[in-house]
Amino acid sequence: MSSGLDIALIQTRTPATAREALAHVEPLIREAASGGAKFVLTPEGTNVLEQRRxxxxxxxxxxxxxxxxxGLRRLAAELGVWLLIGSAIVRSDQAGDGRAANRSLLIDASGGIVARYDKLHVFDVNLPNGETYRESATVRPGDGAAVADTPWGRLGLTxxxxxRFPHLHRQLAKAGASMIAIPAAFTAPTGEAHWETLLRARAIETGAFVLAPAQGGLHEDGRRTWGRSTVVGPWGEIIAKADxxxxxxxxxxxxxxxxxxxxxxxxxxxxDRDYLPAV
Structure with missing residues (x-):
């Protein structure tokens, strides 16, 4: 296992169709690979970001x-890089459920899918600025955690x-994850208040690298995302970030x-210790 790994986080402002999304992200991935990145990660909603139903x-x-x-599978094979599609919004394969899956796909350097992860916790919130989100209305949550082997160590997928669920990240670390991916499309209010604090906390708690590529800016559907893609080291230090x-x-x-x-x-x-529950 190599002690040094060149990675790249791709920060996007994904359009509202998959074809436009591929045209948007592909040049950035090519540039990252030409600069020496062996592992490239993209944000949540890499293939489409559209909340108008x-x-x-x-x-x-x-x-x-x-x-x-x-297209991204072909691109990984062409460039010879590992690629995490932070998530693709795709039709769920659950019979009888009309909702989509919000799915991370880990692609190896031959273009093969080596791991899938469907988002466990869906974003149902009422923010102080009046924004309301009900991701559960359109996205079917997953039912299992995922850790995958890479040439550089195990990767936990979130x-x-x-x-916001520390126990999930702790379980991934206990399953051998030395890196944890947190691709995101964070809202601007929660991003400003919580993004960096949460990223550093998850890294410190797990002693793992946290790799967090993000969406950023004003999108076609009117939402605004926070950006500030960040790499955090296992001691909680910020290694690299967009500002x-x-x-x-x-x-x-x-x-x-x-x-x-x-x-x-x-x-x-x-x-860890066993303890009596609080009452």
């Missing part, structure tokens, strides 16, 4: 038919709102041995 229904298709997913919402590439080199050092210094993953 009628247009969303017209835009999404199955994973096997999605233009962006198919998506956006999952960041804006514009589409961009955030590059970092990961010293994978830092995971063992952090976990040896504070071995909290081995210190």
């Amino acid at each position: 009628d247009r969303r229904e017209a835009a999404i298709t199955t994973e096997d038919e999605d233009v962006a997913v198919l 998506i956006c709102y999952d960041i 804006h919402d514009e589409p961009c590439i955030v590059r970092a080199k990961l010293d994978m041995e830092a995971v063992a050092r952090a976990r040896a210094a504070v071995p909290s993953l081995t210190h």
Whole structure:
């Protein structure tokens, strides 16, 4: 296992159709690979970002038919890089459920899908500024956590709102994850208030690298996302970040041995105790 890994987070402002989304993200991935990245990660909603229900229904298709997913698989094989599609919004394969899946896809350097993860925690909130979201109305939540092997270590998969559930990240770390992906389309109000704090907390708690590519800016459907794609080290330090919402590439080199050092210094993953529940 190599001790150094060149990665790139792709920050996007994804359009409302898969074809336009592929045209938007592909040049950024090519640029990242030409700069030496071996592992490239994109945000939540890489293939389509559209919350107006009628247009969303017209835009999404199955994973096997999605233009962006198919194009990104071909691109990974062409460039010889591993690629995490942070999430694709695709039709659910659950019979009788008309909702979509919000699905991370880990692609290897041959273009093969080596792991899938459907977002566990859907974003049903009422924000102080009056914004209301009911992701559960259109997205069927997943029912299982996912950790996948890569050439550089194990990768834990999460998506956006999952960041607020520490026990999920702890379980991923205990399953051997040395890196945890948190691709997101964070709202501007919650991003400004909580994004960096939550990212650093999840890294500190798990002693893992946190890799968080994000959507940023004002989208076609009227929503505004926070951006600020960030890489956090296992000691909680910010390794690299964008300080804006514009589409961009955030590059970092990961010293994978830092995971063992952090976990040896504070071995909290081995210190769980059984206890009586609070009443």
